[in-house]
Amino acid sequence: MDSAMPTWFKKALILIVAAIVVGSISAQLRSSRRAVGYEPARTADGKPDLSGVWQALNTANFDIQSHPARPALALIQAPPRTGVAGQVRATPTDLPAPAVRALGAVGAVPAGEGVVDGDEIPYQPWAAAKKKENFEHWLERDPEIKCFMPGVPRATYMPYPFQILQGTDKILIAYEFAGTTRTIHMDKVGDSPSPTWMGWSRGRWDGDTLVVDVTDFNDQTWFDRAGNFHSDALHIVERYTAVSPYHLMYEVTVEDPKVFTRPWTMRMPLYRRAEKDKRILEYKCVEFVEEAMYGHLGVVDPATGHANK
Amino acid sequence: MRNRSVAVVLTLAAAAGIAAFALASAARNSTAAAASDSPGYTAARTAWGDPDFQGVWRYEAVIALERPARFAGREFLTDAEIAQIEQTEKDQEARRLAGVEGEAVGRQSVAASPIRGNEYNSFWQDHGRPRKVYKQTSLITDPRDGLIPYTPDAQKADGRAAARYGVGPYESYLDPDTGERCLTDGVTGMMWQGPNGGHNQIVQSPGYVTILHEEYRDRRIIPVDGRPHGKIRQWFGDSVGHWEGDTLVVDTTNFVDKTHYEWASIWTRPSETLHLVERFRRTDADTLEYTITVEDPMTFVKPWTAVIPISRIPDGTQIYEYACHEGNYAMPNLLSGARADAAKKPTGR
Numbered sequence: 299m300d301s302a303m304p305t306w307f308k309k310a311l312i313l314i315v316a317a318i319v320v321g322s323i324s325a326q327l328r329s330s331r332r333a334v335g336y337e338p339a340r341t342a343d344g345k346p347d348l349s350g351v352w353q354a355l356n357t358a359n360f361d362i363q364s365h366p367a368r369p370a371l372a373l374i375q376a377p378p379r380t381g382v383a384g385q386v387r388a389t390p391t392d393l394p395a396p397a398v399r400a401l402g403a404v405g406a407v408p409a410g411e412g413v414v415d416g417d418e419i420p421y422q423p424w425a426a427a428k429k430k431e432n433f434e435h436w437l438e439r440d441p442e443i444k445c446f447m448p449g450v451p452r453a454t455y456m457p458y459p460f461q462i463l464q465g466t467d468k469i470l471i472a473y474e475f476a477g478t479t480r481t482i483h484m485d486k487v488g489d490s491p492s493p494t495w496m497g498w499s500r501g502r503w504d505g506d507t508l509v510v511d512v513t514d515f516n517d518q519t520w521f522d523r524a525g526n527f528h529s530d531a532l533h534i535v536e537r538y539t540a541v542s543p544y545h546l547m548y549e550v551t552v553e554d555p556k557v558f559t560r561p562w563t564m565r566m567p568l569y570r571r572a573e574k575d576k577r578i579l580e581y582k583c584v585e586f587v588e589e590a591m592y593g594h595l596g597v598v599d600p601a602t603g604h605a606n607k
Numbered sequence: 608m609r610n611r612s613v614a615v616v617l618t619l620a621a622a623a624g625i626a627a628f629a630l631a632s633a634a635r636n637s638t639a640a641a642a643s644d645s646p647g648y649t650a651a652r653t654a655w656g657d658p659d660f661q662g663v664w665r666y667e668a669v670i671a672l673e674r675p676a677r678f679a680g681r682e683f684l685t686d687a688e689i690a691q692i693e694q695t696e697k698d699q700e701a702r703r704l705a706g707v708e709g710e711a712v713g714r715q716s717v718a719a720s721p722i723r724g725n726e727y728n729s730f731w732q733d734h735g736r737p738r739k740v741y742k743q744t745s746l747i748t749d750p751r752d753g754l755i756p757y758t759p760d761a762q763k764a765d766g767r768a769a770a771r772y773g774v775g776p777y778e779s780y781l782d783p784d785t786g787e788r789c790l791t792d793g794v795t796g797m798m799w800q801g802p803n804g805g806h807n808q809i810v811q812s813p814g815y816v817t818i819l820h821e822e823y824r825d826r827r828i829i830p831v832d833g834r835p836h837g838k839i840r841q842w843f844g845d846s847v848g849h850w851e852g853d854t855l856v857v858d859t860t861n862f863v864d865k866t867h868y869e870w871a872s873i874w875t876r877p878s879e880t881l882h883l884v885e886r887f888r889r890t891d892a893d894t895l896e897y898t899i900t901v902e903d904p905m906t907f908v909k910p911w912t913a914v915i916p917i918s919r920i921p922d923g924t925q926i927y928e929y930a931c932h933e934g935n936y937a938m939p940n941l942l943s944g945a946r947a948d949a950a951k952k953p954t955g956r
Contacts, residue, residue: 342654342813349812446933461828463817465810466653466661470817472828479819479826481808487925494928518933575834580841584789584932588780595942596779597949606946 338506338540341464346506346540349464351571351578354455354548357410359442361524362564363419364412370394370405371523372437397437407523413455413564419526420559432525440523444591445583447478447495449519450512450534451550451564459571461578462538469501469508474578482510490514493530508538521552529556544570648891650853653811657831658853660809660816660887663920664895666799669696669738672913674745674753682753683742696737703733741916746799749912755874761906765873772871777945780938784869785876788938789931791823793875794843794859795883798897799915806926807917816848816855821926829857836860842877855887866905878905893919 338346357365372395378386398405421429432439442448448456458474467485482501490498490513497512512534520527537549546568553561593599599606651659669692678684684692745753757765768784777783786792792800797820798807804822811817814832819825831848838861839845845861862877870876881903888896895917902910 447928447930463810463812463815463828465812465817466659468661468808468810470810470819472817472826477824477826479824481810481819481926483925487923491927495930495933496928575830575837577830577837578828579839580843582790582842588788592780592938592942595939595946596777596782597942597945598778600779600781 336541339543343466345464345503346508347464348462348469348508348538348540348546351459351461351576352546352568353457353459353571354566355569356413356455356566357408358413358455358564358566359452359457359522360407360410362413362522362526363524364417365407365410365524367409368392368407370398370401371407372398395437413566415563415565418562420562422557422559425527425557429525429527432520432527434525436523436525439525441519442523443587445476445587446518447476448473449495449515449521450480450497450499451536451548451552452519452521453478453480453496454536454548454550454568455566458581459576459578472578474581476583477581482508495519497532497534504537506539508536510534510536510538512536527557528552528554531556538568541567544572546570648889650889651892655813657811657813657850658855658889659811660855660889660895661811662809662922663924663926664798664807664809664917665805665920666915667734667736667739667918668799668916669740670743670746672746673755674747678744679752682744682748682751684740684744689740689742693737693740696740700737739916739918743914746913746915747911748914750909756908756911757873758904758906758908761873768870768873771869775945777941780942782869783938783941784871785865786823786871787941789823789935790868791825791842792871793877794825794827795899795901796872796875797825797827798885798917804929806920806924808926816857819926821929823931824929831855840864840879844877844881844883853888857883857885857887859883859885874901874906876906878903880905895919 338348341347341349360371369392373392374395376391376393378390393399394401394405419429437443442452442456447453453460453471453473453475456473456475460471460473463470463472467483469482469484471480471482473479478496480496480499482499484501487500493514493516495516495518498514499510499512501508501510503509515528515530515532515534517528517530517532531554533553535551535553537547539547539549541547547565548568549563549565551561551563552558589601593601594606596606598604653659653661747753747755750756772784775782780788797818799805800820800822804820806821808819808821809816810819814830816829816831818827818829820827825843827843827846829846829848831850833849834847836847836858837845840861840863842863842865844859844863846857846859848855848857850856860882862879862881864877864879866876866878868876881901883902884900886896886898888898890896897915897917898912899915900910900912901907
């Protein structure tokens with residue numbers, strides 16, 4: 299049978315099959331750029347309309363990796379006593395640190411699934427040690443406590459809404475926390491003049507996905523309240539894709555050769571805040587943290603009305 | 608009124624036979640015209656049909672908010688005064704470009720700085736290029752005397768604020784003014800605050816006009832979609848906008864009472880009774896005429912109005928991140944300085 303097939307026919311058949319395979323692969327690639335085949339609403343200039351108020355609904359701001367519930371963000375270890383003479387606890391027990399103890403269940407940490415692909419963050423060995431130390435010194439170190447700008451991508455999954463505003467050649471992301479706004483330059487712009495908290499964002503459309511390349515970070519922001527951190531070599535690539543009228547899929551690749559051994563990725567859905575006339579409200583938290591930051595420094599502590607010793 | 612005066616100036620110049628050169632220089636000088644429509648200017652539109660104000664804007668005029676005493680009784684400068692102010696601006700720029708220390712474009716001298724005896728601060732006042740000279744003697748057009756119609760109590764508070772600005776005492780973090788605390792200088796002063804972080808980027812999207820103010824990264828997301836005011840009081844109040852032809856009208860209420868804080872300028876502080884109406888209109892490609900009417904029975908005996916020309920900054924200008932609170936080394940230094948002072952004179956307070 300095979301030998302009966304003329305060579306010219308075999309060649310033609312191979313070409314046809316090859317053409318079909320190549321065609322279907324490229325069609326698949328194109329449709330994968332469309333993500334889920336959802337046809338998004340369009341702006342006046344034909345781009346996907348991502349505008350609206352959005353919010354993440356997960357525990358990533360507590361810890362971007364999978365984590366069990368725990369009693370507090372700041373912990374101490376109970377001394378190994380049981381009250382029974384001669385008996386020592388097999389496993390040490392974590393208790394809330396004195397500074398946060400009065401908050402009770404309000405100050406506890408809910409369990410949550412990780413948002414990191416593979417649930418693993420590829421720290422270099424020194425950096426893994428520093429992350430652990432950050433975790434243990436959360437109360438003194440987390441920039442969120444001081445109302446500092448949260449950085450990217452943490453701003454996305456903090457428990458506050460943000461609004462995407464699609465201008466003609468700039469897209470704004472207006473975060474409620476600390477009144478921070480990112481300008482995504484869709485036009486050609488020069489370089490950032492200095493390192494920044496929120497990075498320098500350049501955007502482009504890849505099919506129906508908004509891709510934002512973010513550079514020029516300082517080393518002051520964290521990824522979460524678990525002490526995950528980066529250096530000033532951080533490079534972030536974000537992908538925002540509308541997957542329904544009420545959801546964006548958010549994918550972010552983290553690259554930092556000073557801290558990690560390879561790039562890694564987080565992904566999560568973002569949900570539309572569907573309340574009528576939903577607005578981003580003011581959250582000027584600077585005035586909420588001044589007592590903690592400066593109360594002990596002045597001639598008088600406003601919290602007590604007495605002179606500082 | 609302004610239109611008429613400009614026309615009179617131009618007519619007189621022509622009648623005096625000073626020919627083309629004088630006319631050209633009058634046209635250059637009389638930027639008062641910028642506050643009225645340029646003939647033939649058609650407002651640019653966004654892709655969805657709204658008047659387009661997008662870009663970076665900054666207040667670059669020499670005009671004081673309140674009419675200086677030396678101009679009392681008149682609304683416009685003389686040509687000689689305009690020429691003299693323009694010369695001052697040019698001289699300042701020349702000295703700045705020559706690298707004269709402490710020299711900044713935008714004020715009379717280091718001695719005129721609101722911060723006493725500190726040349727370091729001159730760069731905060733630097734406009735970078737000569738400011739624009741207009742004919743009007745004050746931004747305030749109503750009342751006609753060009754002065755803020757303070758209530759007696761507010762007048763006293765203003766005097767007190769002026770006396771302690773940059774001086775103290777600073778017993779705690781509550782004593783510096785809201786700007787030094789990296790909170791805000793207030794919504795009313797945001798559009799024409801001047802050189803230090805005074806750039807405003809306007810970004811429009813269907814149903815919204817957003818103004819990003821560089822300093823304190825202040826931000827206003829103004830819905831222009833017919834929604835009513837909300838119920839939440841905020842530092843920046845609750846703004847809703849609508850279009851009247853080519854004019855954006857923004858009505859703001861629901862301010863929170865922040866009168867117990869120290870403010871560099873009392874008129875910028877919000878109270879619960881503050882009602883602000885702003886009108887934005889592009890009079891030519893490079894000028895936004897910004898008119899505010901401020902009403903607050905707690906601070907003013909009657910509403911007052913200011914007409915403010917805002918200049919477009921050339922394309923390609925960006926506004927940058929303003930990490931004021933994140934880098935507020937001044938606050939701990941100020942407080943530790945005050946404690947050191949207090950320790951030196953233990954009976955002082």
